Amino acid sequence: MSASSPRIAMLKTVVGALVLTLLPLPSWLEVIRPGFLALTVLYWSIAAPRAGGITLGWICGLLLDAFEGPVLGEHALALAFLAYIGVREHQRIRSKPIFQQSLIVFAALVFYEVVLFAIDGWSGHALTTPLRWLPTLTGALIWPAAAAILARSYHPGT
Amino acid sequence: MAGFATGAGRPLQGRGGSPGFRFFLYALVSIAFMILDQRFDWLERAHFLMQAATYPIERAVSSPIAAWRWAQKSFATRASLEAENQRLRNRLRNLEVRSMRYDALAQENAALIGLRDSLPPVASRWLPADIVNIQLDSLRQRVLIDRGTVNGVTAGQAVLDDHGVVGQTMHVGPWSAEVILITDPEHALPVAIERTGLRTIAVGAGDSTSLALPYLPANADVRVGDVLVTSGLGGVFPPGYPVAKVTEVHKDAVQPLAHVRAAPFAHLDTDSEVMLIWFRHDTPAAPLREKHGELAAGNRSLQPLAVRPRQQASEAARKPGTPAAKMATKPAAPAPAKKPVRAPT
Numbered sequence: 001m002s003a004s005s006p007r008i009a010m011l012k013t014v015v016g017a018l019v020l021t022l023l024p025l026p027s028w029l030e031v032i033r034p035g036f037l038a039l040t041v042l043y044w045s046i047a048a049p050r051a052g053g054i055t056l057g058w059i060c061g062l063l064l065d066a067f068e069g070p071v072l073g074e075h076a077l078a079l080a081f082l083a084y085i086g087v088r089e090h091q092r093i094r095s096k097p098i099f100q101q102s103l104i105v106f107a108a109l110v111f112y113e114v115v116l117f118a119i120d121g122w123s124g125h126a127l128t129t130p131l132r133w134l135p136t137l138t139g140a141l142i143w144p145a146a147a148a149i150l151a152r153s154y155h156p157g158t
Numbered sequence: 159m160a161g162f163a164t165g166a167g168r169p170l171q172g173r174g175g176s177p178g179f180r181f182f183l184y185a186l187v188s189i190a191f192m193i194l195d196q197r198f199d200w201l202e203r204a205h206f207l208m209q210a211a212t213y214p215i216e217r218a219v220s221s222p223i224a225a226w227r228w229a230q231k232s233f234a235t236r237a238s239l240e241a242e243n244q245r246l247r248n249r250l251r252n253l254e255v256r257s258m259r260y261d262a263l264a265q266e267n268a269a270l271i272g273l274r275d276s277l278p279p280v281a282s283r284w285l286p287a288d289i290v291n292i293q294l295d296s297l298r299q300r301v302l303i304d305r306g307t308v309n310g311v312t313a314g315q316a317v318l319d320d321h322g323v324v325g326q327t328m329h330v331g332p333w334s335a336e337v338i339l340i341t342d343p344e345h346a347l348p349v350a351i352e353r354t355g356l357r358t359i360a361v362g363a364g365d366s367t368s369l370a371l372p373y374l375p376a377n378a379d380v381r382v383g384d385v386l387v388t389s390g391l392g393g394v395f396p397p398g399y400p401v402a403k404v405t406e407v408h409k410d411a412v413q414p415l416a417h418v419r420a421a422p423f424a425h426l427d428t429d430s431e432v433m434l435i436w437f438r439h440d441t442p443a444a445p446l447r448e449k450h451g452e453l454a455a456g457n458r459s460l461q462p463l464a465v466r467p468r469q470q471a472s473e474a475a476r477k478p479g480t481p482a483a484k485m486a487t488k489p490a491a492p493a494p495a496k497k498p499v500r501a502p503t
Contacts, residue, residue, distance in 0.1 A: 066209075
C-alpha cells in the first residue's frame, strides 16, 4: 500500500460525511442524525493512526466550525480529542469484536459531546435539551455499518 | 471485526511527537481560537472568509433539492398553475382594497399627532432572498440565505416573510448570510401583546412551531388567541410587525410566572423565500438602535448619519428609554414605558 492511498480515501470519506451532515432531512430524522464526521474521524484514527490521527480530527473540526459552530475552534478541539482517544487506544479497540467496539465508540462519543456541551456552556450558547445526546446513541448504533463502509473506501473490492 | 486496513501492532512513533503531545498542541490552538473569537472580535474577518469558502459547498449540497423543486415546477400542470394564478390574483385584489385608504390614513395620522408632513414609510428598501436548503445545526434554528454583503446585508438585520417576523441575520458572508430564527432557543424578541400593550420577551422554544413567553407574571392579562407584535425595543424590528398568536396559557397558583406558548405567524418550516428589510432610522417609528451593541456593527455607510433637527428632539426624548433597548439581554427587568416620542415641530 502506498503512503498516499489512505489520505485520498480519507479525503473522500470526509467530504461524504460533510455532505451527510449538511443534507436537509425531515425534522424527526434531523434529531437522530449521527455525527458522521465524528464517526469518520474516529474510524481513521483507529484504522490509520499515523496517516490522519489528531491532525485530521482538528482540520475536520475546523471545517465543521465553519458551518455550524457558535465559536470557532469548538468542534476542532472536540474532534481532536476524539481522534486522540482513537489513536491512543487504537490497538485495544481494533482487537475487540464489533459489538464491543460499538460500546467503546459510544463512550468516546459521549466524551466528545461532553466537550462540546462544556464549550457551549462556557461561550454562552448553552443548549440543554436532552435531545442533543441522541446522536451519540445513534452514532454507536450505526458504527458497525459505518466502519464496514469506511473500510471499503480504502480497499475497494476486497 | 470491522476490517481495519493497516497492519496492526506497529508502534506509533516518528514525526510529530507522541499523540498526547500533539493533542495538547492542537488543544492549545483551539482554545486560543475560541478565546479570540469569543472575547475579542479578531476572527470576524476569518468568519467572513469562511462563509465565502463554504458557500460553494453549501450550494452544491442543496443543489439536488433545488433541482427537484425546479423539476416539480416545470412539470406543473396547466390546471394547477391556473388555480395558483387565480388565488394570487384574489389575494392581490384583497390587499389592494385594504391598502386603498392607506395614504389618506397616513395623512390623517400625521395631522393627529401634530406633524405637518405625513410620516415617511419606515422601510426604505427590501430584497427577497432564497433560503439555501441545508442543515446548519439540527438543534439550533438557523437557516442560510443567498444574500450577503454584496447585496448590502449587514449583521442584525430584520428578516420577514409575508405572514410575520422570521428572524435576523447573524454572520454575514459575501454571498450568503446566516439567519437566526425567532424560534431559536438563543433568540429573544421584545414583543407587545396587541390587545393590552403589555410588553414582554418572546424566546424561541427550539422547534419551528412555538415561542415561549417565560417572563409574564401569573396575574398578567394574557389569553389564548392574543396577537403578539414587535414592540420596537431591541433595535432590530420597528413596532407593530406581527410575530405570533398565543396558543397556550397556564396559570398555576403556586408559580409566580405564567406558562405561555405562542405559535409564530411566519411559516418558518415551509418558507423557501424570505424578505430582508432595511429600515429608515429617521422616522419616529424606527426601531431603537443600541449604540454600542453588536447590532449596530456592520456597514455604517448604510445607516443614515445626518439627523434632521426634528429627529434630534425626538432622539433626546428617547434617551431615558435607552435602557429598554437592552431588553433583549436583560429581560427580567420591567421596561420603562417609553414609546418613541414624536416631538412637534
